[in-house]
Structures are given as structure tokens and as C-alpha cells.
Amino acid sequence: MRWIVLADGVFARRHVELDLTLGLVVGSERCLVIDTGTDEVHGAVFAAAVRAITPLPWTVVITHAHWDHFLGTGAFLPAPVYAHPRCGEVITADGAAQVTEWAQRYRAEGKPELAGRLEGARRLLPDRAVDPTVALDLGGRTVTLIHADRGHTDHDVLVHVPDAAVVFAGDTVEQGASPSVGPDSALAAWPALLDAVLDLAPGVVVPGHGEPVDVAFVRTQRAELATVAALAADVGRGVLTVEQAIARSPWPAEATGQAIHATAS
Template sequence: MSARTEEFREVADRVWVARHEWLDLNVTAVLGDRGLLLVDTHGSERAARAMLDRLRRVSTAPLVAVLNTHAHWDHVLGNAVVTEEFPEADLMAHEAAVAGMPASRERVLDDLPRDDPDVEAVESSRLVLPGTTFSSVRALDLGDRYVELVHCGRGHTDGDVVVRVPDADVLVAGDLLEESAPPVYGVDSWPLEWPVTLELVGQMTTPDTVVVPGHGAVVDQDFLHGQRADTGIVAETIHHLAGQGVSLEDALAHEDWPFPPEAVATAVRLGYEHLPRSARRLPVL
């Protein structure tokens, strides 16, 4: 699924992904005998209504569960529409994700340009918090198939959850993986822990696994391993520079990053902040 079609396309047995033009964001639907699981709800109520209309073109089964993969507004601001249309659906997220959703909602205008044509739709969208939370792993029974919801650790945020559909060999990674742009190191990211988290995510895949990133085209295990290696370089470089006594300002000017400098600036700042004092030397004069 390389093109942004907006329509839900089947990427494995009864697993559909819609790659949206706006935000290049993916929404995933998984069908079992009991009904549908929806993974993420898009970034506004208006976008969610259009998304649900397209979902009904591939399945009219009841929506029994909804998962927000993490706290960020572009994945959760459709919750109000989805829960109003499907009041019996169980809205779920990691406990840390729920705690972080209000702050992400407040950061909308930091993430979205004022000239974005959808900014008013985003600002007017209501934030509905998931009522079902978990801290580690949750199994979801869809009837003839089980789906695993797993928190592998901190990375893009402190509440990232991946969705594994074992019988279809599909893994929905949320924003722990991005295909269409470098990983986003936001103000609530954990750059030193991200590669370890991706290492655990990778252990849940096979060479044939269909991997759905939070944004961009569907990828595979090789792509996941590549992004794990790149996030590892970021973390290791931060450790090395801080351990050599390089100042934060000079570290920000360092050129040997796997991503553009502007993509890792926040990672460097947070990395220096998260390092224990014993891992940092005084700046070299």
C-alpha cells in the first residue's frame, strides 16, 4: 500500500489500512467474528466521520473495540465521533497515553501550521479519553482471532502500544515507526530508550510480517530493523558526546546524525536531560 488512497485496503486476512492524505496518517481495522477493532481514530471529528464512512465500505460488522496507539492528538481527536456512533465499543489506551492526551491536545497549534485548511476542524474537536487502560499487555478476543496489545517501552512517547495480529502476521506500530518522514522526537519522546523499545518490537515480527507505521506506507521487518538501527545511532551518539564532555550547544551542531539535524535537535536536548549525571562529563574547554 504505497499510495495515499484514503480508502481501506486489505493488507492481510481481514486487516485493512487506510493511509490518509492529511497528515499521511494510517488508521487500521481488524475484523473477527465478534466485530471490528479500530486502531487510532484520526486527528479531528470531521476526519473521523469521513474515515468511518470509508470503513463501512469494507465491513458492516459492529465496532467492538478502539485502541489509541499513543497520546498525540492526530491519533485520538476522532474518539468523540467514533464513540458516539459506536457507544458499546471499548475505547482503550495505555495508562500513560491517557495521562498525556490533554497536554497533546494543548499542543495542536505547535504541530499544525495556522494556514492548514483543517486547523479549525482540529481546534473544535472534543477530546474523549479512553475509559479502559492497561500498563503492559492486553489480549483482545475478537471471536475467531486474538489480538495482542503490547507496551514494549518508551520511545515516541511514554505510552506507545503496538498491535499484533498473530494469525495474519501483522504488526501495527503506531508512531514508534514512520515511513514517510524521520521518527518524530517530540517534547514527550524518550530518545535514549526508543531503540531498546524497537528491539523488543522487532522480536514480535518475522521476515513476512506486514508492519503498519503510524505515518506512511506499509513496511516490513527490514524497515523496522533499519529504523531501530538509526534510532540506536542517535542514542549512542548522545551518550558518546555527553561522555566526552561535549556541551549541548556543540552536540546540537554535530553533523554525524542518521537524520537531518532539525529532526534530532529535540532528541539531543532530551537525551542530555535524561542522562544520569554520572554519564556526563564537564564540557571540554
Template sequence: MTAGWVEVGEGVLVRRHAELDLNCGLVLGDGACLVVDSRSHLGEAADLIAAVRSVTPHPWTLVNTHAHYDHCFGNAAFRPAEVWATRGCAADLVATGEQQRAAVVRQLRDAGRTRTADLVAAAPIDPPDHLVDDVAHLDVGGREVVLRFLGRGHTDHDLVVEVADGVIFAGDLVEEGAPPAFDDAFPAEWPATLGRLHGLAGGPVVPGHGAVVDAAFVGAQREELLAVVAAVRAGRTDDGPYDPATMRTAARRLR
């Protein structure tokens, strides 16, 4: 597959980026396509668009899995297309977008990455405008794609993208190659949400970052999250499944 795409199901492609090990998705239909997540700024979005156009000339719909900058600050590049997400995602992006931008720009400048910092600083914050409360069914050129809010986990608004013939885009509800990120998380609820996701998973599961996984991996990550909750509640943040810094962040978020 060209331009970095890997086919994980019939007409369902994943592009894994070196920057942040981020995954974006592409679902191909008859005369239409759907893109999952838009990357961190307009330059990265333009790169993703060029990759999409290397595969299909057809109009797209965009889905945001959640409101963290690396998944949605490229939204404006895909307009005037529909941008779908949970209602909570749109609200969170409006509420935190500028704060996220300032923090990321500061980190990039501190790391000497001035050009990338400038690109993030210039990215329009463009919230999704087609909103999901529970479930929505999209017709992507004759293919059914189901958007589901399964509960709180990595954020309070994670959206799962289920392609009818078996592939699931899980966003950062699932993390491969690194511990899950707890900064905005709901650790006490995350295992139940992953349990619901596990029940849907009958084929490849695309995490927000890292290699494509499967239902067994989702189940194992759920067990790790249960171990996090148990360790924190027992006051053993130095004895969990993840590194101490990750465990301390989980402890701050446990409610």
C-alpha cells in the same frame, strides 16, 4: 479494496491518508471489528467511519496507539464504543490535549488552513477508557488481538497492536518516509523498545506514518536510533543519520 483500504493480512486492512501520511487500521472479525487510531478531528473521523462502513456493518472497538492529536482527536466519533490504550496514553491526553490543540490550531491558521483549524479547535478531547499497563488480549469476533506496551520510545506510552496471524500496528514507534519524531521521545530507550518489537515481527509492520514495512526495516531503524544516541553522546549532532533539526531535537530529549 474499497475506500482506500489495502489488505495486508487476512481480514487486516490499512488505510493510508494523504493528510500527514497517517495510517489507520481495521481488523475484521465475526460480527465485530477493531479500528486502530481515529485521526485528527471529527471530520476526519467521519471519513474514516464511512470507510469502515464500506467494508463492515459490525460494531467496533477502537485502539489509540498514543496520545498525539493526529491519532486520537477523532475518538468521540466512535463512542459509545470501548477505546483502548495504555494508561499513560490516557493520562498524557488529559494533561496535554489542550496544549496540543492550541499548538496545532495556531500552526494551521498560520498556514492559511482555517477550516481545518476550526475542526481541530472543535474536536472533543475524549481519553481512552480501557487501559493497558503491560499486555491485554482482545477477542475481536473470534480473532485474538494483543495490545502490548513494549517500553518507552516515541512517547512514554506507545501501544503496539498485534493481530494473531502476523500483522503488527506499531504506531509512531516506526516511521517510514521521514525521520522518527523525537519531540516527546525517549531516545536512549527507543532502540531497546524497537528490539522487542523486532522480535515480535513476523509479517507486515504498519508504521504510524508511511508505507507498510517489515522486520528488516524495524531492525534497520533500531540501528539508526542507536547511531543517533551515539552521535549525541559524542557531541556530534551534525553527524547523525537524520537531518540537523531532528538530531537537535533528539539531543534535547536524550536522558
């Protein structure tokens, strides 16, 4: 685990497990924690790392309701926890199934400790709404939370730090692997969401997984998403077979097949 300094008081926290990237923005009066990690043990380690940087009271934002971004929230309470309203609904409806799926996966991979930590984490709900924007005054610095469109999920929240030209994009941007398209994704709308990221004129974009990237990377990923969305639509209309779509895709076969299957389901 390591910190990356993006600007004065703006940090990304990198983790080997799942190539996860969390965030921290520090003002003069309070700080903002961006996602909380994979479980409460992980969250406590992250909280201690934040405390090594700043003693200021913290606010939390959850970018979306996938377990690796919210199961560490208990380590930061009491604190205001922001998210889009759908985030809490998805945690309530789907959080237990996510934990079961990944605990089984970890045990199959010979990682019973990680499985147990998942199963022991509380599925805590956000208590503040981002719909569609919230401006947070951290003291000498305003950070804007934005729900711009559907993409990786129907409730993705972007975190814009305008004075530092940094956007924390959650899993709407992914570095080191193709974007993860699941049954709760909106593949056809996703390119427009990345247009919204680019419209913020960032110098640095922080993905939910992988290293921070520049706008050229986001433009390329946006073009690839548009291509895969068009291929998935052609498969849905019977214009292409899955095999033909995979052959034409800019993504690896497994990622393309997953996107096509998720779009069709």
C-alpha cells in the same frame, strides 16, 4: 485516502494529511479500529470507510496521546476505547496545548478549516487500560495490545495480529521521514522497543505515518535510533558538539537537532 489490504480482514488506511496511517482488524464478531484520526470530521470519514468494509461492532485502541491519533474518537462512540493508562493522563494534561500549537500552525500555513476542526474536536479519554497487555477476541481472531517499553512516548501501544503476522506500531516506527523525537520521547529506550516489535516476528509492520514496511526496514530504523541516541548522549556529556553529532548522524540535520534538543530538555 485509500485502503491497503495487508491480510484477510487486516487493513491500513492511508491519508495524505500528515502522511497518517490508521488501522482496522476484522474478526467474525467484532472489529478493532486502530487510532481515530486528526479531528471529528476526519474521524467520521474514517468511520464511514470502516462501515463500508464491515457492519460489526467496533472497539478502539489509541496507540499514544498525540492529537492526530486520538481527536477523531468521538466519531466511534459508544465503544470501548483502549490505551495505556498514561495516554489519558497526557490527553488531560497536554491535549489542549497540542491543539493550540497545531491550530496556530495550520492558520500560518493558510489552512483555517483544519485549524477550526482541531479546535472543535472533543478530547475524549480512553476507558480501558493496556498495562502491559490485553488480548482481544474479535471472533475467530485474537489481537494483542502490548505496552512493551518507552520510545516515541512513555505509553506506546503495539497492536499484534498474530494470525496475519502484522504489527501496527503507531509512531514507534515511521516511514517516509525520520522518527519524531519529542520532549515526551525516551530516545535511549526506543531501540529496545523496536526489538520488542521484531520479537513478534511480523511479516508486515504498519507505522503511524507512512507506508507499511518489512522487518528489514524496522532493523535499519532501530540501528539508526541507536546511533542517534548515542550521539545525543555524547553531546550531553560534552564529548561532541551538536554540529559534530549532526555531521555523524544517519538522519537529516533538522531531525537530528530536534532529537538532541529533546533529549537534553
